[in-house]
Amino acid sequence: MQNIDLIAIGKMNAAYFAQGVAKYQKRLGGFCNFRIIELPEVQIADKNASDRQIAKALQKEGEAILASVRRSAYLVALCVEGKQVSSEDLAAMIADRAMSGAGDMAFVIGSSHGLDDSVKRAAQARISLGRITLPHQLARLVLTEQLYRACTINAGMKYHK
16 A cells, blocks of 8 residues: 655644544545654744744754655645645556556655755655645645546546545
8 A cells, every 4th residue: 555644844733623633534445554743843933033043944854854755655745836736636646656567655844944955855755735825724625635636537436626
């Protein structure tokens, strides 16, 4: 069974988002070994942080992210400059990995400041959930639902219309 990880910076502190993610996480269990790896956001004390302070925090988060990726995993970074993909495109990406024999995948959602360039460079793919800005907890819910939708597309189920 394919391993799919969601590596996310920050905690789910809104119950309604956490419940939605848990619902799709449970459903994904029928299609893949799905796990969520939640890493702490590096706290920046200064509310008017400099670009240097933000870059230093992103670097630390990037190191933690890269250390959490399975050795053979196909890394997908979610970032604003990523390619916008359809549900069918995502399903094809997952199916291609599963058929390649090296099916492990890791999807990464960064902190409110984004992702360090080291993570983006290490990623084999960069995707965007759209041109709108989503709170990170909502992005996690949307991605988890889209992963479930992609799995149902690949299984030929009627969930996707």
